[in-house]
Amino acid sequence: MTSQQAMPLELRRDEPRARGDGPPERLVDVDRQRARFRVHRSAYKSREVFEQEKQLIFDKCWLYVGHRTEIPKAGDFVTRRIGGRDIIFARNRKEEVVAYFNACTHRGAAVCRETHGNARVFTCPYHGWTFDTAGKLVSTFMSEGYRKDLNEDRRLDLPRPALLEHYRGFYFLNYNPRAISLADYLAGAKDVIDSYCDQAADGDQGLYVVGGEHAYSIRANYKYLAENSYDGYHVVPTHTSYIEYLAARAKGTADEAVVAGTAAGFRGRGSARGVGHGHAMLASFVPSGRPVAHWLEVWGPKVKREIDANYARLVSNYGQERADYLAKMQKNLVIFPNLVFNDNVGLTLRVIEPTSAGTMTVRAWGMAHKGEAPELTAIRIDNFSNFLGPAGFGSADDIEMLELCQQGIEHAPTEWTELSKGMDVNAPDLRVQEGAPDDECQMQAYWTQWDRVMRGIDGFERPEGK
Amino acid sequence: MSANLTTMRRLDVEDFLFHEAELLDNWKLPEWTQLYTQDAHYEIAPLSADDPLAADPDKSIFIVADDHERLHLRANRLMNKSAHCEYPHSKTRHLISNVRVCEDGQNLRAKANFVTYRTKGGHTASYMGEAHYLLQPEGDGFKIKHKRCVLDLDTLHDQGRLTIIL
Numbered sequence: 001m002t003s004q005q006a007m008p009l010e011l012r013r014d015e016p017r018a019r020g021d022g023p024p025e026r027l028v029d030v031d032r033q034r035a036r037f038r039v040h041r042s043a044y045k046s047r048e049v050f051e052q053e054k055q056l057i058f059d060k061c062w063l064y065v066g067h068r069t070e071i072p073k074a075g076d077f078v079t080r081r082i083g084g085r086d087i088i089f090a091r092n093r094k095e096e097v098v099a100y101f102n103a104c105t106h107r108g109a110a111v112c113r114e115t116h117g118n119a120r121v122f123t124c125p126y127h128g129w130t131f132d133t134a135g136k137l138v139s140t141f142m143s144e145g146y147r148k149d150l151n152e153d154r155r156l157d158l159p160r161p162a163l164l165e166h167y168r169g170f171y172f173l174n175y176n177p178r179a180i181s182l183a184d185y186l187a188g189a190k191d192v193i194d195s196y197c198d199q200a201a202d203g204d205q206g207l208y209v210v211g212g213e214h215a216y217s218i219r220a221n222y223k224y225l226a227e228n229s230y231d232g233y234h235v236v237p238t239h240t241s242y243i244e245y246l247a248a249r250a251k252g253t254a255d256e257a258v259v260a261g262t263a264a265g266f267r268g269r270g271s272a273r274g275v276g277h278g279h280a281m282l283a284s285f286v287p288s289g290r291p292v293a294h295w296l297e298v299w300g301p302k303v304k305r306e307i308d309a310n311y312a313r314l315v316s317n318y319g320q321e322r323a324d325y326l327a328k329m330q331k332n333l334v335i336f337p338n339l340v341f342n343d344n345v346g347l348t349l350r351v352i353e354p355t356s357a358g359t360m361t362v363r364a365w366g367m368a369h370k371g372e373a374p375e376l377t378a379i380r381i382d383n384f385s386n387f388l389g390p391a392g393f394g395s396a397d398d399i400e401m402l403e404l405c406q407q408g409i410e411h412a413p414t415e416w417t418e419l420s421k422g423m424d425v426n427a428p429d430l431r432v433q434e435g436a437p438d439d440e441c442q443m444q445a446y447w448t449q450w451d452r453v454m455r456g457i458d459g460f461e462r463p464e465g466k
Numbered sequence: 467m468s469a470n471l472t473t474m475r476r477l478d479v480e481d482f483l484f485h486e487a488e489l490l491d492n493w494k495l496p497e498w499t500q501l502y503t504q505d506a507h508y509e510i511a512p513l514s515a516d517d518p519l520a521a522d523p524d525k526s527i528f529i530v531a532d533d534h535e536r537l538h539l540r541a542n543r544l545m546n547k548s549a550h551c552e553y554p555h556s557k558t559r560h561l562i563s564n565v566r567v568c569e570d571g572q573n574l575r576a577k578a579n580f581v582t583y584r585t586k587g588g589h590t591a592s593y594m595g596e597a598h599y600l601l602q603p604e605g606d607g608f609k610i611k612h613k614r615c616v617l618d619l620d621t622l623h624d625q626g627r628l629t630i631i632l
Binding site: 216218244249361374378381385393401 | 527539550
């Protein structure tokens with residue numbers, strides 16, 4: 001680059017600073033009269049914003065821990081980083097689901113260094129302090145010299161996150177002891193989770209997490225992935241090659257025409273909507289098939305009968321309208337701030353863990369229905385790794401987009417990101433509006449909540465005295 | 467005598483695996499697909515599996531579990547500009563070593579250590595592990611019936627993603 005080219009760019013970069021120092025007071029700018037909804041880019045890249053988010057969002061919101069079927073037996077455990085803290089999620093000897101910090105109360109070392117397993121106790125490798133599966137300190141190695149009532153006040157047990165609750169088998173924790181209940185927090189997202197559980201013959205008792213997980217990373221702000229996870233607008237341009245893949249597989253079958261109509265029909269089927277507290281969803285039609293309703297010829301005739309029976313069961317249990325919603329639409333849900341449910345072919349979960357303002361790690365699991373034909377489970381799993389995984393035909397391209405975005409906002413002088421598509425300017429609360437599947441109402445719901453939390457309007461806390 | 471035969475066999479297999487690596491490093495993916503039989507599978511086992519060789523792609527989440535048709539579609543996709551994750555193509559270097567060969571009926575089983583480097587956009591990632599092959603003799607050479615890569619990684623946090631073919 002010549003110095004002549006460099007000069008105007010430098011000038012443009014300095015321009016916003018000349019008007020005032022740093023980012024504006026409000027990072028989410030909504031102007032209903034001009035149908036404008038935009039987010040200041042410091043929300044995606046500023047270290048100060050990220051430090052505030054840790055306190056105001058990750059220390060106050062309900063964060064996903066795991067599913068009950070990941071720890072079916074007494075002593076089963078998994079270890080996970082949740083909101084920047086290392087947690088052991090376990091089933092204790094009484095078969096209760098518990099969670100505690102993975103750090104010895106003596107000097108701080110991790111008491112468990114495995115990702116999953118079954119244990120009777122956790123022994124700290126440093127001085128041999130031992131904790132049971134409920135996190136209670138049960139012995140101190142060579143304890144002569146300690147006073148007898150060393151742990152009388154139980155302060156040397158592994159500390160627990162303030163709250164641990166579940167909704168239909170999905171466990172969440174909260175680091176704030178004054179937080180509202182999980183059920184209140186989830187608001188309208190409960191109905192969406194119901195729409196996942198109710199697809200299984202035994203409801204949430206019929207859902208389980210299958211083996212294997214994906215763990216990868218993205219060099220972008222975590223909110224970029226939250227947005228991408230239910231962004232209908234990007235489906236056709238970003239995922240052309242995935243739609244071409246579906247077309248190649250459907251070639252010569254009755255599904256060929258359905259795949260060919262994907263782009264043209266996208267806006268007309270389903271919706272993007274906020275369901276309260278910043279949670280929002282996208283219901284859309286993507287022709288990759290559904291084991292509860294939409295049989296594809298490439299899956300072979302063997303599974304058709306079971307898929308038809310699944311759909312008939314849903315119609316009989318829930319009525320035609322609800323059954324079609326449960327069975328035929330793909331439903332992507334983002335629970336504020338960092339949990340994604342993708343109900344595409346099968347149900348999958350994705351937890352986004354920010355590691356800095358511009359980086360994140362991602363952990364993802366797939367679910368299947370107990371008792372279904374092994375072929376149907378295989379179909380769910382196949383779609384998960386083929387589309388959503390780090391080597392998939394979909395997510396890998398999404399990741400490239402998110403990293404391009406992060407690189408762009410780090411250098412370009414554009415201050416605001418435009419997120420106004422489809423905004424309902426008359427909605428009393430932008431957190432519960434509805435738009436077309438390729439609109440941006442779901443992101444407006446997320447950012448409206450984000451703005452309220454960051455400005456201290458909402459803390460998701462019970463009123464004083466309750 | 468049989469030891470010599472095995473050594474010869476191993477040299478043939480090494481040449482074949484080096485050829486596969488060269489095709490991949492040169493992004494000759496359509497040619498790469500020609501190394502596989504019509505019923506072939508190409509897989510990358512789950513990182514969290516307790517026994518990655520016994521893992522079943524119908525029951526647990528693999529990183530890649532391609533049948534022959536998808537292996538072709540994966541190769542075709544990656545040759546296309548619309549595969550954003552590999553546009554422009556990354557630079558890769560596939561290194562193969564510690565090759566071991568044994569007979570399995572008419573076929574051969576081969577095991578090799580690998581390290582593959584990928585550079586794109588100023589970032590370099592390495593993927594290391596063990597590749598398990600089931601090779602079917604064909605003419606003077608072989609075709610791959612099954613290839614399963616087992617990575618010596620517990621997450622892809624350092625690598626980000628895995629969009630090349632190993």
